[in-house]
Amino acid sequence: MKVLFIDDTVDNLSLFKIYMKNFDEADCTFESDPRKGIEHILTDTFDIIFLDIEMPEIDGFQVLDSVDSIKAPIFALTAHLSGEIINRIKEHTKIQGVVHKPVLKKNLIEIIKNEAS
Amino acid sequence: MKLLFLGPSNSYYNQFESHCLKNSYDISCVKDLKKLKEKYSEIALFIIDDDFEEKSSVDFIKTIRSFEDDKKVEHKPIICISDDDTIESRQKAFERGVDDFVDKYEMNSIFLKINSFIRPNTLWQGINAMVVEDEFISAKFISHVIRTKGANVINYNNAVEAFEYLKGPNGHDVDLILTDHMMPNLSGISFVKKIRNELGNNLVPIVFISSVENKSEVLEFYKAGGNDYLSKPLIKEELFVKVDQLLSNRYKSRVLKDQVEQLENVNRVKDKFLAVCTHDLRTPLNTIIGLTNMIIEEESVSQDVGEYLGQIDSSAKNLLTLVNELLDLSEIQSKSNKVELVEVDILSVIKSSLRNFTAINNKKVNMHFYTSVKKAPIYGNQSMLLRVFNNILSNAYKFTPDNGKIYTSVKSEDSFYRIKIEDTGIGMPSDFVSKIFDEFSTIGRTGLKGEKSTGLGMSIVKKIIDDHNGKITVDSIEGKGTIFTIDFKKVKK
Structure with missing residues (x-):
């Protein structure tokens, strides 16, 4: 499984790296620059994408607006539990699901395994 | 000197x-x-x-x-x-x-x-006064008296031209107007009305000068928006005292306006600071909670280490809750003027909140729901209202023992819907009840299973209900239970 993580906070990416360290089924790319993230989505083929929503310069929604059709399922990463952002995520056609922060390893692995099958 | x-x-x-x-x-x-x-x-x-x-x-x-x-x-x-x-x-x-x-x-x-x-002759230095008087000698005298205190005086012998000046680019610089009443074309009273209504200027003090001791005329002047009255023949000292009063009031209100602006700025800075601060506070918590959970799930550790990890995890979660609540409170405070109220069915909001609970009901608390209405439309914000009920139900749940009961009811009264959430929990002492909605009241208590409280949840609830023009009251008896009663006005059809 080719997995892409886009999150502007480097510490969050470090956490995901630790989570994915011994998970051989996944070949992961970790990107902190959302602009480069957009390039990755357009040029490479991923099986699953985890996208942070709250990013200061270009947020998750803007990343999604910059790519037309994405084959891979996209999961939004957010600290919000309710409210406007969650509503937007739920109604967004390009977003498959939500992973709430703090992200737990077991939740991540479960989602990847589900998509693999 | x-x-x-x-x-x-x-x-x-x-x-x-x-x-x-x-x-x-x-x-x-x-x-x-x-x-x-x-x-x-x-x-x-x-x-x-x-x-x-x-x-x-x-x-x-x-x-x-x-x-x-x-x-x-x-x-x-x-x-x-x-x-x-x-x-x-x-x-x-x-x-x-x-x-x-x-x-x-x-x-x-x-x-x-x-x-x-x-330095009495510089008392009114920098003040721009306008004298509107068609009688030459009076105009000269008044202007001279005001100039002896250092003010600048603009003279007009008719109110029409004077009004044109006030409409123009320099009009705002006029700090004081003294006007006669009996003038051709535009009378003093009409002049005042034009300034207050047409120009919309309610700040500039206007003093009426008149030789006629006509009480009804004076009353008309005040009704039109005038501030004070001087009768002819003018007494210098009376003019000084009255004008001084009006000018110092104007000065004070300017000072207040500046202070309000300063406070609004500080508030904006505070909001921005909180938003940035909480985002940055959350990030390290992600790592602490995430990795602690991973160790607990995957590594075999001694019982002691397992206990330590459990403490780290719950502390980090408490901290996260506090950070989230602080951010929520500040967001709600800053949004209170911008809350969009649309038609919302409060019944479905409550049902939604109750559903969230049945999923995590480990204590086997009995949740009962009564209503005789099919729909309960009110004006509100769906997510904020959901938060209100989530908070109240989560409190009820926290403080109710195993196999206790939580009754929720929605009743239709004449012009409002009354919602009651009643639990059979441990209740609250009366001094808690009076302070429960205070911000930062530090009366957060530990739940029956050790759940920590920040004491902010209820103040968020009150703020949201206030913004919805609703009412919330609490009744509680220690050892017996607590009832929250919330009223929301019905949508008028």
């Missing part, structure tokens, strides 16, 4: 000294009056620090006044400044013979007073 400051030479005095420089006053500071006799003739005015005088054993005011009476000289002005601006201290000071009493930290007021005593 020389001033004498009786008080300590400290940082306050240094501030005072720099203001004197700005106002072209010479000032020296002494702590006692030993050299009073020598220096007396040079001094124009005394400033006495009331707080200092109280501590010293000498009564400065008495000393100065008895010196002056001995020498049979006219009393020089004494201004008393104090940190304790109360009626009692003012009375005391005036009884002892001061000429004025000002709050120590209102520098601008202090210097206004000093100027009014020793």
Whole structure:
């Protein structure tokens, strides 16, 4: 499984790296620059994408607006539990699901395994 | 001109000294009056620090006044400044013979007073006054009197042209208008009405000058929006006093306006700070909670280590809850003017919240729901209302023991819907009940299973309900349970 993580906070990416360290089924790319993230989505083929929503310069929604059709399922990463952002995520056609922060390893692995099958 | 400051030479005095420089006053500071006799003739005015005088054993005011009476000289002005601006201290000071009493930290007021005593001809310096009077001699006299106090005067012999000036680019600079009534084309009263209504200027003070002692005319003037009235023949002193009052009010409201702007700025900065702060606070918590959970799930650790990890995890989660609540509270506070109220079915919101609970109901608390309505439309914000019920139900759940009961009901009254959430939990002591909606009341309590509370949840609930023009009340009996009653106005169809 080719997995892409886009999150502007480097510490969050470090956490995901630790989570994915011994998970051989996944070949992961970790990107902190959302602009480069957009390039990755357009040029490479991923099986699953985890996208942070709250990013200061270009947020998750803007990343999604910059790519037309994405084959891979996209999961939004957010600290919000309710409210406007969650509503937007739920109604967004390009977003498959939500992973709430703090992200737990077991939740991540479960989602990847589900998509693999 | 020389001033004498009786008080300590400290940082306050240094501030005072720099203001004197700005106002072209010479000032020296002494702590006692030993050299009073020598220096007396040079001094124009005394400033006495009331707080200092109280501590010293000498009564400065008495000393100065008895010196002056001995020498049979006219009393020089004494201004008393104090940190304790109360009626009692003012009375005391005036009884002892001061000429004025000002709050120590209102520098601008202090210097206004000093100027009014020793530079009376500059009292109104910088003020732009407009005199509208068709009778030549009166106009000349009034303008002259105002100019002797340092103000600029613009003259018009008819209100039509005067109004045109006020409409123009310089109109805003007019600080005061004095107008006659009996004028051709546009009367004084109509002129005032035009200024207040057409121009929308409710701030500029307007003084009415009239030779006719016609009470109904004066009343009309006040109704039109005028501030004060001077009768002809004009008495100089009356004009001074009335105009002075109006100008100082205008000055004070300008000061208030500046302060409001400053406060609004500070509020904006606070909101921005909180938003940035909480985002940055959450990030390390992600790592702590994430990795602690991973270790607990995957590694085999000793029982002790397992206990330590459990504590780390729950502490981090408590911290996260606090951070989230702080951010929520500040978001709600800053949004309270912008809450969009649309038609929402409060019944479905409550059902939604209850559903969330059945999923995590480990304590087997019995959740009951009663209603006789099919829909309950109110004006509100769906997610905020959901938060209200999530918070109240989560509290009810926290403080209700295993196999307890939580009853939720929605009833339709005449013009509102009444929602009750009643639990059979441990209840609250009466002093808690009175403070429960206070922000930061620090009456957060530990739940029955050790759940920590921040005490903010209820203040968020109250804020949201207030923004919805609803009402919330709490009743509680220790050992028996708690009832929350919330009323929301129905949508008028």
